[in-house]
Amino acid sequence: DLMSDDQSSLPRELREKYLLTRRIGTGVCGEVRLAFQRSTCRKVAVKIINKKNFQSEGMATRNATTEIEILQRVDHPCLIKTEDFYQTDDSYYIVLELMEGGELFHRVKSQQQLQENVAKLYFYQMLSAVQYLHSNGIIHRDLKPENILLSSQEDVCLIKVTDFNQSRILEESVLMRTLCGTPSYLAPEVFTQASTTGYSLAVDAWSLGVLLFVCLGGYPPFHESFGDKSVTDQIILGEFTMVPSKWRHVSDQAKDVVRRLLVVDPSKRMSIEAALQHAWLQDQGMLETAHRLMYPPGEDAAAVSMQEAPSGGPSKRKRGDGDEED
Numbered sequence: 001d002l003m004s005d006d007q008s009s010l011p012r013e014l015r016e017k018y019l020l021t022r023r024i025g026t027g028v029c030g031e032v033r034l035a036f037q038r039s040t041c042r043k044v045a046v047k048i049i050n051k052k053n054f055q056s057e058g059m060a061t062r063n064a065t066t067e068i069e070i071l072q073r074v075d076h077p078c079l080i081k082t083e084d085f086y087q088t089d090d091s092y093y094i095v096l097e098l099m100e101g102g103e104l105f106h107r108v109k110s111q112q113q114l115q116e117n118v119a120k121l122y123f124y125q126m127l128s129a130v131q132y133l134h135s136n137g138i139i140h141r142d143l144k145p146e147n148i149l150l151s152s153q154e155d156v157c158l159i160k161v162t163d164f165n166q167s168r169i170l171e172e173s174v175l176m177r178t179l180c181g182t183p184s185y186l187a188p189e190v191f192t193q194a195s196t197t198g199y200s201l202a203v204d205a206w207s208l209g210v211l212l213f214v215c216l217g218g219y220p221p222f223h224e225s226f227g228d229k230s231v232t233d234q235i236i237l238g239e240f241t242m243v244p245s246k247w248r249h250v251s252d253q254a255k256d257v258v259r260r261l262l263v264v265d266p267s268k269r270m271s272i273e274a275a276l277q278h279a280w281l282q283d284q285g286m287l288e289t290a291h292r293l294m295y296p297p298g299e300d301a302a303a304v305s306m307q308e309a310p311s312g313g314p315s316k317r318k319r320g321d322g323d324e325e326d
């Protein structure tokens with residue numbers, strides 16, 4: 001790792017500003033390392049994307065630029081923030097705020113399954129993040145426990161969605177323009193194919209259903225070890241089992257959210273908006289906690305206090321009337 005290897009492969013500016021240390025996460029496109037900002041000793045995460053990992057040069061650039069473009073464009077408390085960005089011929093380096101709780105995947109694994117109210121708090125934050133992405137015309141397309149990060153080792157904590165390299169920005173498509181013209185001469189498959197692309201936002205709703213199932217049940221709804229069908233067949237048929245020993249203590253309302261999201265027909269699947277209105281999430285206690293975590297009051301107050309005279313020392317600030325106080 002970088003501790004033994006020299007850091008010469010890193011961009012000079014990155015090396016001057018940050019000290020990279022151990023690996024804290026791995027992804028399909030590279031790795032994440034714990035780093036320290038030299039000037040402040042603050043901990044950050046540095047995501048390293050190897051351009052060579054993608055089969056085609058074009059794919060790498062398109063994916064990574066989309067990811068970086070999205071990371072720099074989005075602003076929501078439950079979406080990971082980019083702090084800095086560097087690149088060399090063979091890698092991209094994205095400096096991110098460190099999420100000290102690590103991946104949701106490891107949290108669920110270590111706790112077998114989450115308590116329902118913790119799962120509800122996390123799920124509400126995921127819904128808020130995805131609702132924000134969709135309202136900005138962005139589909140995540142790769143929502144899974146590895147891509148949900150926790151801000152602390154506490155159960156009650158902020159979560160952030162990461163890994164936008166599968167994301168797509170919903171552009172005006174050729175198909176959309178085609179559907180604006182007279183349909184008289186269009187072949188039927190143009191319309192049926194439209195119905196699938198028209199529901200592309202719904203793919204994130206399905207994934208959130210899988211995520212909620214994993215948080216509540218502690219195991220995935222679709223898995224090769226279940227029955228004789230392939231995972232793909234289980235998904236296409238929407239066949240999942242809520243094992244009683246694991247789901248006995250889960251409320252009917254929570255199960256209802258899962259069942260309405262894991263619907264095969266995207267046109268019948270519950271939308272993100274509808275999920276946010278579901279009875280299970282009309283829980284004032286959880287909503288207050290979530291909003292306190294997402295929009296901490298202290299943040300702005302701290303900014304204001306920075307303008308106040310530095311506490312303790314004699315005030316040297318110019319007063320409105322101009323005379324200096326000593």
Ligand SMILES: CC(C)(C)NC(=O)Nc1ccc2nccnc2c1
Binds near residue numbers: 101
């Ligand atoms: C808590 C521990 C064990 C140090 N793990 C961790 O921070 N993991 C990660 C993994 C990926 C990350 N990606 C972005 C920001 N923080 C991250 C933290």
